[in-house]
Amino acid sequence: xxxxxxxxxxxxxxxxxxxxxxxxxxxxxxxxxxxxxxxxxxxxxxxxxxxxxxxxxxxxxxxxxxxxxxxxxxxxxxxxxxxxxxxxxxxxxxxxxxxxxxxxxxxxxxxxxxxxxxxxxxxxxxxxxxxxxxxxxxxxxxxxxxxxxxxxxxxxxxxxxxxxxxxxxxxxxxxxxxxxxxxxxxxxxxxxxxxxxxxxxxxxxxxxxxxxxxxxxxxxxxxxxxxxxxxxxxxxxxxxxxxxxxxxxxxxxxxxxxxxxxxxxxxxxxxxxxxxxxxxxxxxxxxxxxxxxxxxxxxxxxxxxxxxxxxxxxxxxxxxxxxxxxxxxxxxxxxxxxxxxxxxxxxxxxxxxxxxxxxxxxxxxxxxxxxxxxxxxxxxxxxxxxxxxxxxxxxxxxxxxxxxxxxxxxxxxxxxxxxxxxxxxxxxxxxxxxxxxxx
Numbered sequence: 001x002x003x004x005x006x007x008x009x010x011x012x013x014x015x016x017x018x019x020x021x022x023x024x025x026x027x028x029x030x031x032x033x034x035x036x037x038x039x040x041x042x043x044x045x046x047x048x049x050x051x052x053x054x055x056x057x058x059x060x061x062x063x064x065x066x067x068x069x070x071x072x073x074x075x076x077x078x079x080x081x082x083x084x085x086x087x088x089x090x091x092x093x094x095x096x097x098x099x100x101x102x103x104x105x106x107x108x109x110x111x112x113x114x115x116x117x118x119x120x121x122x123x124x125x126x127x128x129x130x131x132x133x134x135x136x137x138x139x140x141x142x143x144x145x146x147x148x149x150x151x152x153x154x155x156x157x158x159x160x161x162x163x164x165x166x167x168x169x170x171x172x173x174x175x176x177x178x179x180x181x182x183x184x185x186x187x188x189x190x191x192x193x194x195x196x197x198x199x200x201x202x203x204x205x206x207x208x209x210x211x212x213x214x215x216x217x218x219x220x221x222x223x224x225x226x227x228x229x230x231x232x233x234x235x236x237x238x239x240x241x242x243x244x245x246x247x248x249x250x251x252x253x254x255x256x257x258x259x260x261x262x263x264x265x266x267x268x269x270x271x272x273x274x275x276x277x278x279x280x281x282x283x284x285x286x287x288x289x290x291x292x293x294x295x296x297x298x299x300x301x302x303x304x305x306x307x308x309x310x311x312x313x314x315x316x317x318x319x320x321x322x323x324x325x326x327x328x329x330x331x332x333x334x335x336x337x338x339x340x341x342x343x344x345x346x347x348x349x350x351x352x353x354x355x356x357x358x359x360x361x362x363x364x365x366x367x368x369x370x371x372x373x374x375x376x377x378x379x380x381x382x383x384x385x386x387x388x389x390x391x392x393x394x395x396x397x398x399x400x401x402x403x404x405x406x407x408x409x410x411x412x413x414x415x416x417x418x419x420x421x422x423x424x425x426x427x428x429x430x431x432x433x434x435x436x437x438x439x
Contacts, residue, residue: 106153107323137390144395248424291304
């Protein structure tokens with residue numbers, strides 16, 4: 001039968017079929033969309049990632065983001081690179097205020113309480129991450145109340161760096177893991193050189209920084225403490241006052257009384273602007289990132305060992321990782337990204353520069369990590385050895401403010417011999433309370 005002679009009947013039949021067959025309508029619509037788009041997959045909106053990176057890290061990092069895109073259906077990632085942790089956090093906050101926060105943010109474990117209180121990052125446990133593959137203590141740095149807020153990427157403890165050449169020239173034995181505070185002072189005195197002709201010190205035994213991160217381990221080593229659970233400061237509390245005074249006083253007196261450390265106005269804080277990096281100081285405290293700068297300046301001349309001990313061993317633990325913003329519209333894609341960036345192969349690439357220790361358990365005993373790139377072996381195992389007795393800074397949301405205040409007070413103590421350690425510690429307590437409680 002020739003239906004063309006019955007156009008009204010054909011149209012009626014077609015419309016009846018479409019109206020009563022949902023599957024047909026779906027297929028017809030899907031086919032039409034496919035024809036209009038050329039059958040190309042719908043493009044994923046780009047993710048935004050904000051992180052602080054060195055210039056060397058940035059190169060490796062960008063290559064990893066390209067690889068991520070290739071492996072994940074073309075998901076693009078826009079990188080917002082910052083110079084340091086403070087700048088990264090400030091940039092994230094400014095974008096968060098206007099509802100345009102990056103999807104993924106690099107954070108430090110010492111700031112975790114702030115991120116949780118401000119409700120800017122998501123709990124990640126719903127994604128069932130592979131906890132067993134990570135270093136346990138590093139993983140726990142981002143856990144609070146049975147919630148995981150970031151996947152750890154890298155970490156470091158504090159260690160004692162020393163210039164082997166300077167030690168050999170003065171006939172002073174290299175630092176040992178058995179060193180105590182007295183051994184540190186004795187060696188620093190032997191390595192400090194006074195120029196009689198010009199009436200000035202031309203070489204110091206030790207370089208110190210007023211940064212609270214550098215002297216916090218000494219407080220813990222002496223059974224001192226900064227705060228109780230919940231953030232109440234105990235620096236001047238009778239239970240811890242004497243222990244805190246001894247540790248803080250010893251650290252400040254390395255410069256004030258013993259003169260084995262340079263005035264703060266001469267050097268600056270390691271690693272940038274450091275006298276240790278210019279061979280004018282024989283020792284300094286630093287994390288694994290300092291080794292990166294040392295390899296660039298004078299490879300083969302330096303080494304690293306555990307911090308000298310007080311009444312017990314202690315070190316500072318720094319952990320950095322990736323968190324997902326609560327403002328992201330694409331949490332699943334953001335999870336894919338942070339899973340990719342914290343995987344074993346990605347970490348293996350990033351740690352080869354010698355910047356940090358990996359959070360992936362299998363890499364801790366690998367040659368990639370333990371054999372520091374350079375002309376001679378370096379004792380990288382000191383970082384893993386000290387992990388067991390390393391501690392995170394107190395978990396208070398205002399830690400950024402608190403750490404600045406404590407650093408300023410230590411700087412005042414170091415630069416002003418007329419200020420007593422007790423007065424300084426009491427002032428630290430006052431500044432802590434102002435920062436945390438506003439009083």
